[in-house]
Amino acid sequence: MRRLPPVLLEDGCPRELISLIRTVLAACKEISFRVGQGALSGVLGSTLDENIQGETQKKLDVLTNQLLKDILLESGYVKAIASEEEDFTVAGNPDANYIVAFDPLDGSSNTDINSLVGTIFSIMAAPEGSDPADPSIFMQPGKNQVAAGYVLYGPSTVLALTTGKGTRFFTLDKTHGTFLLTQDFASVPEETSEFAINASNQRHWQPAMQNYINDLIAGVTGPRGRNFNMRWIAAMVGDVHRVLCRGGIFTYPTDTKDPNKPNKLRLLYEANPMAMLIEQAGGIASTGTERIMDIQPDAIHQRVAVILGSKNEVETCLSYHK
Ligand code: AHG
Ligand code: MN
Ligand code: MN
Numbered sequence: 001m002r003r004l005p006p007v008l009l010e011d012g013c014p015r016e017l018i019s020l021i022r023t024v025l026a027a028c029k030e031i032s033f034r035v036g037q038g039a040l041s042g043v044l045g046s047t048l049d050e051n052i053q054g055e056t057q058k059k060l061d062v063l064t065n066q067l068l069k070d071i072l073l074e075s076g077y078v079k080a081i082a083s084e085e086e087d088f089t090v091a092g093n094p095d096a097n098y099i100v101a102f103d104p105l106d107g108s109s110n111t112d113i114n115s116l117v118g119t120i121f122s123i124m125a126a127p128e129g130s131d132p133a134d135p136s137i138f139m140q141p142g143k144n145q146v147a148a149g150y151v152l153y154g155p156s157t158v159l160a161l162t163t164g165k166g167t168r169f170f171t172l173d174k175t176h177g178t179f180l181l182t183q184d185f186a187s188v189p190e191e192t193s194e195f196a197i198n199a200s201n202q203r204h205w206q207p208a209m210q211n212y213i214n215d216l217i218a219g220v221t222g223p224r225g226r227n228f229n230m231r232w233i234a235a236m237v238g239d240v241h242r243v244l245c246r247g248g249i250f251t252y253p254t255d256t257k258d259p260n261k262p263n264k265l266r267l268l269y270e271a272n273p274m275a276m277l278i279e280q281a282g283g284i285a286s287t288g289t290e291r292i293m294d295i296q297p298d299a300i301h302q303r304v305a306v307i308l309g310s311k312n313e314v315e316t317c318l319s320y321h322k
Helices: 004-010 015-041 059-075 108-113 199-204 207-217 236-246 267-280 311-320
Strands: 046-050 056-058 078-083 098-106 117-125 145-153 157-162 167-173 178-183 194-196 249-252 284-286 306-309
Touching: 004 015, 015 059, 015 098, 015 117, 015 145, 015 157, 046 059, 056 059, 056 108, 059 078, 059 098, 059 108, 059 117, 078 267, 098 108, 098 267, 108 117, 117 236, 117 267, 145 236, 145 267, 157 236, 157 267, 167 267, 194 236, 199 207, 207 311, 236 249, 236 267, 236 306, 249 311, 267 284, 267 306, 284 311, 306 311
Parallel strands: 078 098, 194 249
Antiparallel strands: 046 056, 098 117, 117 145, 145 157, 157 167, 167 178, 249 306, 284 306
């Protein structure tokens, strides 16, 4: 097993970017510890506040956001940050070259049931000469990401990381506080018989997704001619990790449940970093009509439909959308 820095240095990853990634991971190690403490440290439960997206904030949403924000801004490695839990972007060091968008705690409805949660992050270069206080520096398509990853706080704490040369897994050695490389190149199997979707929304989906899921559920007697299994963790980070480990299709499609919110997952700090990790492992990430990483964002908290995972299965799903 090898430590994190040499792996990235050998890849030709710029030292400043490695330092920034290590800074994100320093915060994630502390988050791993806090999440692991659970009820012992009084961090479970909700606050009385809502974020700009109208979602009640969990105490851990606020705590993890503050940790990442403080550590990143103090480091001097970031020009600006964008977070699910911040209404607006926050300016950092004007001389820094990178910007970071993050979901400090994905799957926060799982905090109070001791289930999977994680941190998702996306790193891009700041346009040269840009103003750190100008939110438009984040209005870049996901294909511009120079690094993306998540840290999954499960039975073990696992980092999935890509700097554009494959997707790697590192496991946190909690006795030494070091992320050790435990899988060099993750590869999403092209075929799968497993899907992930919140089926309680079925009546609100568009016809294409209704038809696709109906055909999966029909099993051996249906048009697909085989049985499919279903999983739903209610934390994208857990579902995407499973897809990276053993294949599958994960989707949070457009629905009509709330006319003001046709899509759930956020482009900048959920869909884009996961799309990069999935593509770097040989999978596909689409909205149903276009590649996620090609979308030109127009708002920090913009939401998109997500269909990602095993190549052949995602292509089959997309064929229903044509
Ligand atoms: P967050 O906790 O950061 O708000 O994200 C939750 C997201 C995503 O992780 C997950 O796939 C989805 O919401 C779960 O949605 P349901 O509540 O519909 O299961
Ligand atoms: Mn999330
Ligand atoms: Mn979150």
